[in-house]
Amino acid sequence: MRIDTKLIHGGVFGDDRTGAVSVPIYQVSTYKQNGIGEHSGYEYSRTGNPTREALEQLIAELENGARGFAFSSGMAAISTVVARFDQGDHLVVGDDIYGGTYRVLSKVFNRFGIRSTFVDTSRPEEVEAAILPETKAVYLETPSNPLLKVTDIGKVAEICRSKELLLIVDNTFLTPYWQNPIDLGADIVLHSATKYLGGHSDVVAGLVVTRDKEVGEDIHFLQNSMGGILPPHDSWLLMRGMKTLGLRMRQHETGARRLAEWLVSRPDVGSVYYPGLKTHPDHDIAIRQARGFGGMISFDAGDGKRAEEILSRTRWFTLAESLGAVESLISVPARMTHASIPPERRRELGITDGLIRISVGVEDVDDLIEDLEQALR
Numbered sequence: 001m002r003i004d005t006k007l008i009h010g011g012v013f014g015d016d017r018t019g020a021v022s023v024p025i026y027q028v029s030t031y032k033q034n035g036i037g038e039h040s041g042y043e044y045s046r047t048g049n050p051t052r053e054a055l056e057q058l059i060a061e062l063e064n065g066a067r068g069f070a071f072s073s074g075m076a077a078i079s080t081v082v083a084r085f086d087q088g089d090h091l092v093v094g095d096d097i098y099g100g101t102y103r104v105l106s107k108v109f110n111r112f113g114i115r116s117t118f119v120d121t122s123r124p125e126e127v128e129a130a131i132l133p134e135t136k137a138v139y140l141e142t143p144s145n146p147l148l149k150v151t152d153i154g155k156v157a158e159i160c161r162s163k164e165l166l167l168i169v170d171n172t173f174l175t176p177y178w179q180n181p182i183d184l185g186a187d188i189v190l191h192s193a194t195k196y197l198g199g200h201s202d203v204v205a206g207l208v209v210t211r212d213k214e215v216g217e218d219i220h221f222l223q224n225s226m227g228g229i230l231p232p233h234d235s236w237l238l239m240r241g242m243k244t245l246g247l248r249m250r251q252h253e254t255g256a257r258r259l260a261e262w263l264v265s266r267p268d269v270g271s272v273y274y275p276g277l278k279t280h281p282d283h284d285i286a287i288r289q290a291r292g293f294g295g296m297i298s299f300d301a302g303d304g305k306r307a308e309e310i311l312s313r314t315r316w317f318t319l320a321e322s323l324g325a326v327e328s329l330i331s332v333p334a335r336m337t338h339a340s341i342p343p344e345r346r347r348e349l350g351i352t353d354g355l356i357r358i359s360v361g362v363e364d365v366d367d368l369i370e371d372l373e374q375a376l377r
């Protein structure tokens with residue numbers, strides 16, 4: 001089955017009992033047992049719920065993994081996966097990742113003795129150099145956030161295999177529509193489904209997919225133990241959004257490509273970061289490992305003051321955190337999504353005060369270009 005068909009017919013299609021084409025919302029906490037321990041496969045909805053399971057099966061199939069899991073947010077998904085590690089374990093993590101992931105690793109999990117070293121994973125030699133005897137996993141995002149650096153997943157997977165490390169990839173930016181990290185050697189794939197998978201700015205959710213069953217058993221144990229599950233109604237809403245993932249991703253990308261090229265042509269704009277540009281340093285890797293470049297663009301508008309002025313003038317780009325929705329969104333990472341990263345660290349990484357990040361929506365791209373043009377002027 002090809003991905004566009006999988007999005008419609010994958011996972012659990014409809015309901016056998018009634019013939020309903022949409023998976024019903026099982027708004028239920030507990031299930032009748034015919035005798036003690038004799039149940040239908042469902043005992044309690046934290047452990048398992050049919051609506052959530054339909055979503056979990058769908059994401060597992062879309063990512064070509066063995067098991068899928070749905071959580072109440074991307075951060076709940078990430079925290080549950082990191083809880084798999086023990087005191088004294090060490091992780092090698094991308095340095096250009098979602099600010100909340102940096103925060104939970106450096107301010108929460110470090111208190112429990114799980115240490116992280118942050119490196120530029122788009123340079124596999126840096127990953128290799130950071131590995132310690134206590135290292136248990138490599139964690140990365142590609143393309144990265146907000147600078148859209150691309151990491152060669154296959155190369156990092158090779159390093160992980162040779163050192164018996166788990167490779168964890170946050171696939172939020174490209175989604176399984178454009179990129180399948182498990183096919184490239186990853187062991188665990190994570191999503192903030194709040195973004196492209198949901199796609200309509202109406203649900204906060206996280207997903208995890210494991211390559212094999214054993215790691216899947218572990219994640220299920222942790223999901224049930226820690227309890228950060230996605231409720232049935234939100235699971236249904238997410239599946240509803242995912243039906244149109246293909247249509248949306250193609251439109252996001254068409255718009256992003258045109259907008260990126262237009263930004264490059266502007267004399268009043270500094271660096272433009274988009275993996276689909278031939279001038280992007282990782283353009284060739286992006287072509288090799290993914291089927292598309294996505295809908296995220298960052299560009300340098302000069303200084304923080306000009307960036308703020310531009311944001312205050314756009315009409316079709318909504319000033320907001322988040323990304324991946326049908327509406328175009330605009331933000332200044334240094335003061336919004338990445339504000340939890342210390343200023344000196346941000347400067348080292350290249351997240352300048354004038355850096356603007358755009359999530360290109362599905363509006364008519366000519367309207368988007370006109371809007372940015374008047375805002376830049």
Ligand SMILES: *Cc1c(COP(=O)(O)O)cnc(C)c1O
Nearest residue numbers: 073074075098170172192194205
């Ligand atoms: C938003 C985001 C997260 C966190 O997900 P939430 O759903 O907001 O908890 C993690 N990773 C990436 C890449 C994100 O963009």
